[in-house]
Amino acid sequence: MQMKKGQLAKDVFLAEAARHIAAYYPLNGQQAKELLDSFEQYIFGYSRLSVLIDDKTVSDIRVVSYDNIRIKRKGKRMAAETAFSSPKEYRQFIDYIATRNQVNISNLNAIQRFTDNESHPDFILRFTLSMPLVNTYNEPYLCIRKVPKIFPQMRELIEQNMMDKEIAELLVGRFRQGSTLICGGNSSGKTTLLNALKETLPDDMAVLVAQQADELTTKYHPDMMFLHSLPGTGEQQVSYGLEEISIAGLTMDVDFFIIGEIKGAEALYLINAAYTGQLCAATIHAPSADKAPDKLVDYAMYESRYSRNELMKMMECFQTLVFMENYQVKEIFECGGWDEQRKNLSFQKIYGRDL
Numbered sequence: 001m002q003m004k005k006g007q008l009a010k011d012v013f014l015a016e017a018a019r020h021i022a023a024y025y026p027l028n029g030q031q032a033k034e035l036l037d038s039f040e041q042y043i044f045g046y047s048r049l050s051v052l053i054d055d056k057t058v059s060d061i062r063v064v065s066y067d068n069i070r071i072k073r074k075g076k077r078m079a080a081e082t083a084f085s086s087p088k089e090y091r092q093f094i095d096y097i098a099t100r101n102q103v104n105i106s107n108l109n110a111i112q113r114f115t116d117n118e119s120h121p122d123f124i125l126r127f128t129l130s131m132p133l134v135n136t137y138n139e140p141y142l143c144i145r146k147v148p149k150i151f152p153q154m155r156e157l158i159e160q161n162m163m164d165k166e167i168a169e170l171l172v173g174r175f176r177q178g179s180t181l182i183c184g185g186n187s188s189g190k191t192t193l194l195n196a197l198k199e200t201l202p203d204d205m206a207v208l209v210a211q212q213a214d215e216l217t218t219k220y221h222p223d224m225m226f227l228h229s230l231p232g233t234g235e236q237q238v239s240y241g242l243e244e245i246s247i248a249g250l251t252m253d254v255d256f257f258i259i260g261e262i263k264g265a266e267a268l269y270l271i272n273a274a275y276t277g278q279l280c281a282a283t284i285h286a287p288s289a290d291k292a293p294d295k296l297v298d299y300a301m302y303e304s305r306y307s308r309n310e311l312m313k314m315m316e317c318f319q320t321l322v323f324m325e326n327y328q329v330k331e332i333f334e335c336g337g338w339d340e341q342r343k344n345l346s347f348q349k350i351y352g353r354d355l
Contacts, residue, residue: 014040045119047093048082053120053146059187063142066090072187075326087139094129094140101127110134115213115228122149126213147215151195162189163329167351170332171322172200175281178319179274181296183286188324190283191215191260198224198281201256208252211260225252255279267299274317289323289333290347312345313338321347 002008017039021032041050052061052071060072066084070077084090098105103114110133116125126145132138152160154168163171174180175197182190195216201207207224209216218224247269257273259266259282274280284299286292293315300311316337323331329351336346 010044042096046097046125048084049144051082052080053123053125053144056122059146061142061144061146063090063140065137065139075187090139094142097127098129103129105129105131107131107133113213117149117214123147124149124214124217126215147191147213149217151192151217151219153199153219154196157193157196160327162193162327167329167332170351171197171320171329174320175200176202176279179280179317180320180322181292181318182281182283182322182324183289183292183295184283184324185285185287187327189327190324192327193322193324193329194258194260194281194283198256198258205255206253207256207258208254209258209260210266212263213260216258216260225254256281258282261285262296262299264299265303267296268302268304271296271300271311271314271317275314277317280318286323289321289331289349292321292323293318293345309343315345 003010003013014036018032018036021027021035021039025032025035027035038047041047046053049061049063049069052058052069055073057073058071059075061080062070064070066087066089069080069083071080072078084093094105097103098112101114101116103109103112105112110131112127112129114127114129116127119125124147126147128143128145130141132140135141154172157163158165158168171180171193180197182194184190198207198209198216199218199220201221203222205223207221209224209226210228211226212229214226214228216226218226256279257270258280259270262270262282262284270280270282282296284292284295286295293312296318297308297311297315300306301308304311306314316335319335321331321333321335322329323333331349332351333347334350336348338344339346
C-alpha cells in the first residue's frame with residue numbers, strides 16, 4: 001500500500017524482503033536469491049505465469065487446471081513448461097489476481113472479464129476467469145490474451161508477411177474512402193490490422209474507438225478518443241456496454257467511428273452510422289469475407305425493428321470486407337451494392353488466392 005501511494009520505493013521494499021529471508025529462512029545465497037526473485041514475481045508480476053507473459057512469442061495462456069497450462073506460441077497451441085505446485089497454490093493465485101485487479105469473484109460474479117494495462121511494459125493483459133461454481137470440474141479456468149502495447153504499423157505488417165506492399169496500399173486507400181469490416185477467427189490478426197490501419201488516418205480526422213477491452217490504442221494520432229465498456233456485477237449494477245457507448249459516440253462529432261469487436265446489439269448503431277455516410281470500421285468473427293455482413297446483421301437484429309432485408313441493404317455502405325486467417329490477409333471483397341432482384345448484396349473479390 002505504501003508503494004502504491006508512492007511512499008516506498010520498490011528497491012527499498014525488496015531490500016526489506018531480503019533481510020526477512022536472511023533472518024527467518026536457513027538458505028544459502030543462491031536459494032535466498034531464487035526465493036526473493038519468486039517473491040518479486042508474485043508481488044509485481046503474475047507468479048508462475050510471469051515467464052509466459054514476458055515471452056513475446058506467446059499470445060495466449062490457458063490455465064485448464066493447476067498442473068495443465070496451455071499456450072499459443074506463434075499461432076500453435078502447446079503445453080507450457082510450467083505449472084502450479086498444487087490446487088491450493090493455484091486458487092491462492094486466482095484470489096490474488098482478482099484482488100490485484102479489483103475484481104469480485106463471489107458466487108454472484110462467477111464469470112469475470114477484466115483488463116490489466118499497467119503491470120507489464122509490453123502487453124495489455126485481457127483476462128477471462130470462470131470459477132468452479134459454473135465449471136464442471138472443481139478448479140477455476142483462466143484465459144489470458146496478450147495484446148502488444150507497441151503494435152506494428154503497416155510497414156511492419158508487410159515485413160511480417162501479413163500482406164505485400166500492393167495489398168497494404170490498397171487497404172489504406174479503401175480505409176479512407178468507405179466503411180471497412182475485418183473478419184476472421186480467433187487470433188487471426190483482425191485487431192492487429194485494424195490497429196495499424198487506423199494509424200494511417202489523417203490528423204485532421206476526429207476518431208472515436210469503442211471497445212470491450214483496451215486492445216486498440218494509438219501511437220501518433222492527435223485526435224483519437226477511446227471508450228471501453230464497463231460490465232456490471234452483482235453488488236455494483238452500474239454498467240456501460242458497447243451499445244450504450246456506441247450511442248454516446250454517435251453524438252460526439254466524429255469523422256471516423258470504430259468498434260473494436262462486434263458482439264451484440266451495438267452492430268445496429270454501427271450500421272446506422274455507416275448508412276448516414278459516416279466512415280466506420282469494426283472487426284467481427286466470420287468464416288469468410290462475404291459472410292461477414294450476414295453476421296453483422298444477425299447481431300443488429302437483436303434490437304432492431306428493421307427487417308433482415310432492410311438491414312442487408314443498409315450494409316452496402318461497407319465498401320470493403322477483409323478476411324484474416326493465420327495472421328495473413330486472405331481475401332478482400334468490394335461491395336457492389338444491393339441486388340434488388342436477388343434481394344441480397346453483391347460482392348466482387350478484388351484479392352484472394354483463387355483469383
